[in-house]
Amino acid sequence: MNQDEAKFILGVYRPDGRDAGEPAFSAALAQAEQDPALGAWLKREMALDEALSAKLGEMPVPDMREQLLAGVRASQRRRVWWRSTAWLVAAAVLVMLVGVFGRLRGGAAAGPVDLAAFARHDLATDSKDHLGSVPGLASLQQHLSDPATRLSAGLAVDLATLRQNGCRVVKVSGRDVYEVCFARDGEFHLYVAARSDLEAARAGLPPVFVTQGGLASASWSDDRYVYVAVTDRGADALGRVL
Amino acid sequence: MPDEVFPQLIDTYYPALYRFALSLARNPADASDLTQQTFFLWATKGHTLRDFTKVKTWLFTTLHREFLGMRRRDWRQTPLEELPPGEKDPPALEANTVNQMDAPRILDALQELEPIYRSPLTLFYLRELSYQEIAEVLEVPIGTVMSRISRAKGQLRSVLAQKTTHGKIFEFPSQQRNQA
Numbered sequence: 001m002n003q004d005e006a007k008f009i010l011g012v013y014r015p016d017g018r019d020a021g022e023p024a025f026s027a028a029l030a031q032a033e034q035d036p037a038l039g040a041w042l043k044r045e046m047a048l049d050e051a052l053s054a055k056l057g058e059m060p061v062p063d064m065r066e067q068l069l070a071g072v073r074a075s076q077r078r079r080v081w082w083r084s085t086a087w088l089v090a091a092a093v094l095v096m097l098v099g100v101f102g103r104l105r106g107g108a109a110a111g112p113v114d115l116a117a118f119a120r121h122d123l124a125t126d127s128k129d130h131l132g133s134v135p136g137l138a139s140l141q142q143h144l145s146d147p148a149t150r151l152s153a154g155l156a157v158d159l160a161t162l163r164q165n166g167c168r169v170v171k172v173s174g175r176d177v178y179e180v181c182f183a184r185d186g187e188f189h190l191y192v193a194a195r196s197d198l199e200a201a202r203a204g205l206p207p208v209f210v211t212q213g214g215l216a217s218a219s220w221s222d223d224r225y226v227y228v229a230v231t232d233r234g235a236d237a238l239g240r241v242l
Numbered sequence: 243m244p245d246e247v248f249p250q251l252i253d254t255y256y257p258a259l260y261r262f263a264l265s266l267a268r269n270p271a272d273a274s275d276l277t278q279q280t281f282f283l284w285a286t287k288g289h290t291l292r293d294f295t296k297v298k299t300w301l302f303t304t305l306h307r308e309f310l311g312m313r314r315r316d317w318r319q320t321p322l323e324e325l326p327p328g329e330k331d332p333p334a335l336e337a338n339t340v341n342q343m344d345a346p347r348i349l350d351a352l353q354e355l356e357p358i359y360r361s362p363l364t365l366f367y368l369r370e371l372s373y374q375e376i377a378e379v380l381e382v383p384i385g386t387v388m389s390r391i392s393r394a395k396g397q398l399r400s401v402l403a404q405k406t407t408h409g410k411i412f413e414f415p416s417q418q419r420n421q422a
Contacts, residue, residue: 012391014369022373024388044336051340052398053367056352058345059264061257064274068252068281209282211275214312234271235278 003038006031010038015046067239070206115198116210116217118172119191119228122179123215129168130189132181136165144182144190151229152207152220152242157192159225184241186233198226207242209235218242252281255301258370262302265364266309268353276312280305302371302379306361313357333403340402351401359394366391 001009009028013019032038123130133141140157143149159178163169168179175197180190207218216235219228220242231238259280263273283304291300340348352360365376377384 008392009388011395012366012388014366016369018369018372047337048335048340049367051337052348053369055340055343055345055348056261056265056364056367059261059349060345061260062270062274064256064260064277065252068256068278069249071278071282071285209278211279211282214272214275216275216278234274236271236274 001027001031003035006035006038007041010042011045013042013046014049062236064236067209067235071209071235115172115177115191115193115226116208116219116228116230118177119179119189119230120210120212120215120217122170122191123189123230123232124213130179130181131166131168134166134168134180137162137167137180140180141182144180144188145184147184150242151190151227152218154222155192155225155227157225159192159194162192186231186237188229188231188233188238188241191228191230193226195221195223195225209238211235248285251284251297251301255298255370256281258368259301259305261368262364263305263309265349265352265360266306266357267312272312276305276308279308283308298370299375299378302365302375303381306379333399335399335402335406339406343402343406347405348402351398351405354401355394355397359390359397362387362390363394363398366394 006028009024010032013025013029019025032042140162144151159176162178162180163176170177170179172193175193177191177193180192182188182190205220207220209216209218211217211234215230215232216238217228217230218235218238219226221227229238229241256277260273260277263276263280264270267273267276280301284301288297288300291297352364355363361380362376365371365379371379373384373387377387380387382390
């Protein structure tokens with residue numbers, strides 16, 4: 001192996017021993033021990049790599065731990081029950097019954113996940129239809145924009161009042177879904193639907209975060225309603241308003 | 243896999259995953275999204291992984307795939323930049339010069355590389371994965387990984403050299419704007 005070949009190989013060698021098992025390095029390392037110039041070059045190269053590696057390790061990381069844990073646990077709760085075959089069979093029967101019931105009512109019932117997917121799609125494709133500030137909803141929009149308001153802690157909304165006050169209403173699987181826009185370090189959109197219209201998860205669970213196509217959504221529910229909040233400011237920003 | 247493993251997984255891997263995401267996505271919002279999406283996918287699909295020793299590789303691979311998907315969906319947010327061909331003998335750069343630079347400046351330089359070079363070089367410097375694992379994450383042969391890292395190091399050195407003259411570090415235009 002000539003010096004250029006040795007340099008090529010040693011240039012990608014990491015001095016922390018992580019790559020010691022890679023056979024490509026042993027011959028080049030042996031050559032560096034015999035060749036003082038190559039050895040000095042390797043020493044400089046490793047010092048530079050060490051400095052660059054340390055700098056990358058200094059990059060600040062935002063504190064997302066609780067947000068990640070909440071997302072993971074919520075997803076885990078949603079998953080665990082269907083590990084059981086018995087539950088799977090029961091779920092299949094339930095889906096069939098809901099499907100029949102949904103057809104009887106004039107449309108298939110959607111769940112919070114469907115609502116969240118719809119909300120992200122709605123925000124991505126129909127920006128001209130969003131109403132922004134609505135005079136009749138000023139009080140609610142002001143409350144939602146207040147940094148002290150935590151959306152998942154409970155919201156005093158009433159769908160009939162929202163409709164009377166000019167709230168945008170869209171149809172999802174034949175059901176009415178109400179949308180209120182608000183601003184808080186960015187633009188946010190809150191979608192609300194009656195819990196009785198949806199296959200809602202148990203109330204009080206942590207919000208479920210999904211990020212797709214640059215839009216982040218969080219869905220949760222209480223005793224009366226299913227909520228989905230959507231923003232293009234990322235899951236971090238969404239977590240702060242919840 | 244028991245639920246109590248999740249906090250441990252997050253504590254162990256999320257900083258490195260976030261830094262990898264930040265080098266790929268070039269902005270903190272997308273980096274956070276990629277990190278969150280990776281753990282979300284772990285929560286929903288991770289149970290299918292039978293070999294627990296592969297968790298780390300699985301997480302990095304998933305994040306990389308999500309980044310590629312995001313770039314395909316919205317290429318305008320992450321434009322590919324054409325860089326001049328790599329030099330056979332990149333400019334000399336001393337560790338002391340790097341030590342004088344702050345971390346975001348190094349990251350800025352790293353982010354100027356093309357993604358196919360940026361990804362392996364970031365994983366190389368993060369020191370979380372072996373070469374075999376990097377090859378699995380990027381889904382290329384190990385020889386390709388080494389070749390790309392070698393070329394990436396030359397490119398990074400060229401970019402860093404452009405940002406320094408006689409040991410003095412130039413201000414980035416964005417930083418000057420922020421200070422104005």
